[in-house]
Every structure is written in C-alpha cells, then in structure tokens.
Amino acid sequence: MPDARQYPRPPIVEAVIEIRIGVPVSARDSERLRDRFKRRYEKIDVLNTIEVMVTGAAEVSQRALPVGYKMTSASGTDIILLNKAAISTIRLAPYPGWTTFVAAAQENFDVFTKVAGRPPITRLGVRFTNRVDIPNAKLEGGEIGEFFTVGIAAHAIASTIGEYYFNFNGLHPGTGAKMFVQNGVAQPALLDHTSILLDIDASFDSDVPQRIDELWQRIEVLRTAKNAIFESCITDKCRELFQ
C-alpha cells in the first residue's frame, strides 16, 4: 500500500481508533483496566451518561450512570476512552503519524484483551477531526469553496454564505467502509482566521473480523478510506495552508 500523503503541519486536531465490542465490560474489569492504564494515562476522569426520563405528566427526572473512564497522558496529547462497549485510542495534535498512532492502539487493545478477555468485536472505527485555519485575508473576495470540494450550494438563495454546517453518510466506493463526514465553521481558533472543521469517520460494523491480524488489516483499510475521503474533500489551495 503506498504511503499516504504527508504534510509538515497536518491540520489533524484529533485522531481516534475505536474498537467496539458486543459484550459490555464488567464494572470490575473496567476498574482493572483503569488501573492497568494508569501509568501511561495518568489523568483520570469518570465518564457518566445522563439518563433523562420524561413522564406523561411532564415530570422530568435524571440520573448519572457511570460508563467508563477517560484517561489522559501527562503530555495531554494521548487519551484512552474506556467505555463498557468500546475502547478508543485518541491522539490530539501534533499527530505523530499513522505508524506510531496505530501502534499505540494495538498496544492498548492488547492490554484490554489481557484484562477483559476477547469479547466479540462489533464495530471498527477510525475518526479524524481536522481543523483548517484559513487567514481571513485569503477569504476576502473569495469563498470557502475554493478550499473544499464539498460544501453548501446555495447561490440561488444567498449572495454570500457565512456560517454553515452539514454532514452526510455513505459508503466509500474503494473500500466499502461506511463514512460519516461533517464539515462546517467552528469557533475561530486564531485571530483574523476562519476555522473550518472537516470531521471524517470511517467504519465497518458488519463482517467485522474477529482474528487480531485481520482486525488490524481492516483498520488499515479504514485508514485508506479516511485518507481518500480527506484528499477528495480539499483543494490544492487548502493543502497550501498546511504544507
């Protein structure tokens, strides 16, 4: 497989490899996993889901249910999410490259299986969130469409397009991966810049391999899909911003 295009300053703000399982991790195993990962991911936050119940009489009650842990490395850039039904290896910027990132995910999943066993795997996901900071000076007299090949086509009803957001899902033709793509204007990260998010999630949730070697091969396929989707969504003018 040819190497993906390399950028000196990739706009990736968050990279995720998630493995979802069919049998929930027990509370005891969840605690054991937390303790095993604590040396590498020292900052620990307990995750809860908030359950809201609305009755016919418009009475609302809520309760917090612990579902796992978010654990962060001392550097602040490496994170592991341990849910009852999934393990996610997360890397914030600066992105160290796929080889390093996937090695961390493999190591984490290895620890996970040693502690929690080998439950059936139900979904594999690779999600990359990119934030492209465009100098406002480059946007004057132009439009965001010069930077992205996907966007809002509303010229018939709007002379200019300001803030926007859209998403779509589909199947990636080359790999058969499911994709969920989000694109829109984010809070500006820098002064005099416009920040655009391009969030790509590629996944398999059927015929998910259960053998370890095949599992990581499929994750490589998801990498291929997300790279292809990213490159298809941006223009050369956009690439210039992070060359």
Next chain:
Amino acid sequence: MTGAVAKLVALSSGVSGIGELLPIRGALTSSVKSNWLDRSSQLRPVTIQSDRISERPVAKSFDEEVFDSLVSLKVAVATYAMHLDQAERQRLFDELDSKLNVDDWHEGDTLPAQTSFVAFLKWMIFSKYFRWTSIGVSNDGNILVAWNTPSVLLTANFAPAGIVRWTAQVNSQNGEIGHSVGKCPLRLFSEHALFYLQRTS
C-alpha cells in the same frame, strides 16, 4: 411511562470539545446520527438523546487538581500544535512543568484558567513573537507573561476574555527609565508589545 433512555451512538468516540462547530451542532447531529444508526428511534414517543459522554468530576485531591490543570494547559498547546514548532511546544511544556507542581501550590490557590492561557497562545501566534522570558499565574488564575530584552521589560496579564493588562519599563541608552501601562484587546496588544520588543536598544 413513556421515558426513553439516552444512548451512546454513532460516531467513533472522540473527546472533541476541540473545535465545536458553530451552529447548534448537538441538535443537528443527534437527529442525523440517530437516523444513521437507528431509524426506529424517531418513532418513540419521547426521546431525549445525549450523544456525548458527560464528565462528572469526582472529588479529587489538590495534588490531582494541580496535575489536571497542568494537563489541561498542555491540551491547549496541542490545539495549536500545527502553528507552533516542536521546540516552542517543548519550551512551553518545560515552563508549565516548572510552574505547575504540587510543591509550589497550596490548597486554596486559584489554578490557571485554560482560557487565559489560550488567549496568550492566540496572541503569540498572531504576533509571531515567541521570545517570552517567563510565564506565571496571577492570584485570580490569569496567565502572566514577561519579556525581557536589553532595553525593555514588558509584562502582561492575559484575561480569559482576551483583554490584556500590560506594563513596560524602557531603559534608554543614556540611562533614563520610562514606564508605561495599558489595557487593550489581544490584537492591539500585539501592536503595543511589538513596538517595545522590537526596539533595538
């Protein structure tokens, strides 16, 4: 009872929070995400879905709070990693490590505000002036920064709202000393600061 339980759904679980989209993203995405995974959820009589994991802090020791604060500032640096070179990131990390440790902080101290630190990072990237001398924290958690050149000592207090209070002490070649103070938004502070910091002597 017609209650429905919040579900964790759809996307590969990230921690996001970084770069929230401007529109009412929660409302937009939850409906689409539920379509993606479970169209039947639309038929339920009352459904309030939370597609983002909430984090409820448990009681932490002060040592843990100091460590968490340090990590949160490093996460802020990560947000701007593509605009800061590796050497600058390491210099920031070293400074944060030296300033935010349990030996120098005590119960009751106000830990640094991440938003204040982000204001400083925004200013630094905007001004393209990276030669700060030291970083500290005010009593109310604002980030304090000092720049020391042969002719100028400039200090700044970065408030979370993007307002900077600054002082400048200028030493002339013939030994005269002048003082200036000011308060302005980040963009204007860039002009003020560079006026002083780019003096040759």
